[in-house]
Amino acid sequence: MNAIFKALNDATRREILELLKTKERSAGEIADHFNISKPSISHHLDILKQADLITSEKKGQFVIYSINTTIMEDVLQWILTFKK
Template sequence: MNDIFKALNDATRREILELLKTKSMSAGEIADQFHMSKPSISHHLDILKRADLITAEKSGQFIFYSINTTIMEDVLQWILTFKK
């Protein structure tokens, strides 16, 4: 759970998750949405992958990223355990 909260603690990573809510995207498509280097975006994607918040699937020479809704549902369920 610590990796998940570390990943969610960064605004850029939260923006990447917002982008992936509607469709899978390649790293290049994601990078085009930000004013930072591609290696920086790659670092953010790696952190999201390690936290299992996104999945990566290779298609030809491209890697497409998708949001992992299962882990998001698990996090939400955990947060709801604090409800009074």
């Protein structure tokens, strides 16, 4: 759970998740939405992958990223355990 909250603690990573909510995208497509370097985007993607918030799949010469809805549901269920 700590890796998930660490990943969600960054605005860029939250924005990447927002992008992936609509459709899966390549790293280049994700990078096109930001004014930061491609290595920085790659670092953010690695952190999201380590937290299991996104998955990746090699398609030809591209790596395609998508949101891992299962882990998001698990986090939401955990948060809901705190309601009265």
